[in-house]
Amino acid sequence: MDDLIARLDAADRLPGADELRSRSYDLLGAGPGASAVDVGCGAGRAVAELTERGVKAVGVDPSERMIAVARGRWPGADFRIAGAYDLPLADASVDGYRADKVSTNWPNRSGR
Numbered sequence: 001m002d003d004l005i006a007r008l009d010a011a012d013r014l015p016g017a018d019e020l021r022s023r024s025y026d027l028l029g030a031g032p033g034a035s036a037v038d039v040g041c042g043a044g045r046a047v048a049e050l051t052e053r054g055v056k057a058v059g060v061d062p063s064e065r066m067i068a069v070a071r072g073r074w075p076g077a078d079f080r081i082a083g084a085y086d087l088p089l090a091d092a093s094v095d096g097y098r099a100d101k102v103s104t105n106w107p108n109r110s111g112r
């Protein structure tokens with residue numbers, strides 16, 4: 001897992017990565033007072049950046065290691081251990097949903 005974190009950190013340092021994430025927040029309509037969940041949040045950078053924007057952001061990830069690293073890096077942000085199919089949120093309780101570099105990891109629950 002720490003190797004994945006190192007590779008994700010390297011991806012975040014690539015030219016244009018900051019702008020790409022910022023654009024994704026804009027498209028999400030994530031302004032002050034809005035709420036959003038980042039599913040598969042990894043080490044938590046997007047959750048921290050959304051929180052800095054005044055968004056009530058929560059990051060969820062099933063990896064205990066990822067959440068431990070996220071909490072260590074961004075102590076003011078909200079991180080929870082959970083997967084995409086068991087979000088610890090009531091239906092319709094957040095305004096926006098994002099998942100970055102995550103969907104290829106999810107099992108096909110339909111069996112197709």
Ligand SMILES: C[S@@+](CC[C@H](N)C(=O)[O-])C[C@H]1O[C@@H](n2cnc3c(N)ncnc32)[C@H](O)[C@@H]1O
Pocket residue numbers: 008039040041042043060061062063066082083084085099100101102105106107
């Ligand atoms: C490639 S990392 C991307 C992390 C982060 N979104 C980023 O862009 O840096 C994929 C993440 O998806 C998480 N993940 C795997 N299966 C998941 C699932 N079923 N639901 C939510 N997250 C999952 C992994 O633990 C990992 O942190």
